[in-house]
Amino acid sequence: MKKFMDENFLLDTETAQYLYHNHAAKMPIIDYHCHLIPQMVAEDHKFKSITELWLGGDHYKWRAMRTNGVEEKYCTGTDTTDWEKFEKWAETVPYTFRNPLYHWTHLELKTAFGITKLLGPDTAKEIYDECNEKLKLPEFSARGLMRHYNVECVCTTDDPIDDLHWHKVYRETKSDSDPLMIPAWRPDKAMNIEKPDYAEYIKRLGEVAGVTINKFDDMIDAIQKRHDFFSENGGRLADHGIEEFYDDPYTDSQIETIFEKAMRGQQLSVAEVRQYKHAFLKICAEMDYEADWTQQYHYGAIRDNNSIMYKQLGPDTGFDSIGEFNTAKAMSHFLDELNSEHKLTRTILYCLNPCANEVIATMLGNFQDGSEPGKIQFGSGWWFNDQLDGMTKQMNALSTLGLLSRFVGMLTDSRSFLSYPRHEYFRRLLCNLLGNDVEAGKLPNDRKALGRMVEDISYNNARRYFKFY
Structure with missing residues (x-):
């Protein structure tokens, strides 16, 4: 195997x-x-959280979340926190077996953050915190990621x-x-x-x-x-x-x-x-x-x-x-x-x-x-x-x-x-x-x-x- x-x-x-x-x-x-968004590249945008970087504007993930029974406020709403949105995505990921999102999700975690753990409800907070800490580093800015x-x-x-x-x-x-x-x-x-x-x-x-x-x-x-x-x-x-x-x-x-x-x-x-x-x-x-x-x-x-x-x-x-x-x-x-x-x-x-x-x-x-x-x-x-x-x-x-x-x-x-x-x-x-x-x-x-x-x-x-x- x-x-x-x-x-x-x-x-x-x-x-x-x-x-x-x-x-x-x-x-x-x-x-x-x-x-x-060209402005984000020009200003070398710094991401406040993995939610902003990962879920903001990502209609692929939103579709999967909705299909998994997640309310719209956790996809595109403004009255939910970044952690709440990320948590709902993490709950959805184990249901994406054989959907390309499962591969993309773990490739992105591995290649950008060096994280090889599988994302799910039990690892969500750990991965969320680790990603957010790394996003404070200069190499995780918009241009930094492109150079990476x-x-x-x-x-x-x-x-x-x-x-x-x-x-x-x-x-x-x-x-x-x-x-x-x-x-x-x-x-x-x-x-x-x-x-x-x-x-x-x-x-x-x-x-x-x-x-x-x-x-x-x-x-x-x-x-x-x-x-x-x-x-x-x-x-x-x-x-x-x-x-x-x-x-x-x-x-x-x-x-x-x-x-x-x-x-x-x-x-x-x-x-x-x-x-x-x-x-x-x-x-x-x-x-x-x-x-x-x-x-x-x-x-x-x-x-x-x-x-x-x-x-x-x-x-x-x-x-x-x-x-x-x-x-x-x-x-x-x-x-x-x-x-x-x-x-x-x-x-x-x-x-x-x-x-x-x-x-x-x-x-x-x-x-x-x-x-x-x-x-x-x-x-x-x-x-x-x-x-x-x-x-x-x-x-x-x-x-x-x-x-x-x-x-x-x-x-x-x-x-x-x-x-x-x-x-x-x-x-x-x-x-x-x-x-x-x-x-x-x-x-x-x-x-x-x-x-x-x-x-x-x-x-x-x-x-x-x-x-x-």
Whole structure:
């Protein structure tokens, strides 16, 4: 019987162990999609407790706690103490067997705090106190944790109207040992024309961009100015959260009419919303191409399902369901439209429904143009697929239908400074896949080639691909 979470955790073979310990483990982290708060990085935030660091904003843990019968006040309430919230999480952890939270929880305790005890009701107070004592040390600040995990670069997720103040502050105060922090453009609010606050948002966009917005072209002018502003402040990456891809035909006059109706607060038809989103995403993709950015599409999430939670916590707290799988046709048409005009930049496609894995892994090959290795990428297992089975399925699909060797690897997609062990988790799974194939005779035991492949997927491919440096 193997010991739980020892040094060879998830590494079933000697080859896997060799690849992980000699190649994967030493590579720096490029976390090219996360939801860290830039102000916390810029100010080198000191955490008052493990509850703030661990449970604040972590919708994964909240979902598990609610499922375990924990009242909302212990998840997001303001009338409960940090200890009370932590205690409820500790009571929930033993019920998370076979949920990725069980692995993540103990990896984070082990790698950040050196704690190997299992978290539960009987160890909760001891672990709570030990973590809080260590959090008083300077190396457990926001930047300290990033240095501890060998993070070289993080990309935050930022709205076009953001002034990027904290990114500027950070650039002026960071030391040579601190990671790069790069803003990533997330223009979803300008795309979501069906939302009741759309006109209000567009007004604010115009004010920030210095553009009086009366027409659709004015709005695009404002978006372009903000896109340029992000480029001037280090932006190299766009991210879009979409329920599906859109390829609905439209004319310029139709889009203008749709925009004007939305600005007047009039109800739009489903067809009009789809036309607008198609036009908006295409124009944004053209901007990304001209700026030599990489664009990411996270698709398949149906957001804001629980209206009570949505009103209490806001739209970005992760209350998403998998949603229905959109056919490959719209995705293909959208990418082909850009490709035919020679305006398809480096693109990463993520799906929330794993039944789309083979569709995406196949779709990539339709638009690889030979200009650079892995130009069109299949993004790592995302959100509910961000676990052992999901990541394994994604890598198997990519291996079978594409080139795993050119994969840009893992990201945290997290708001937490303790989520970097997800990179370790991914790297262990990657090494285990390759190690099992070697020992089954499916791959040659060429450790030089395998080691290079592991290092490339863990770090080198991302460094080359994103052009951050």
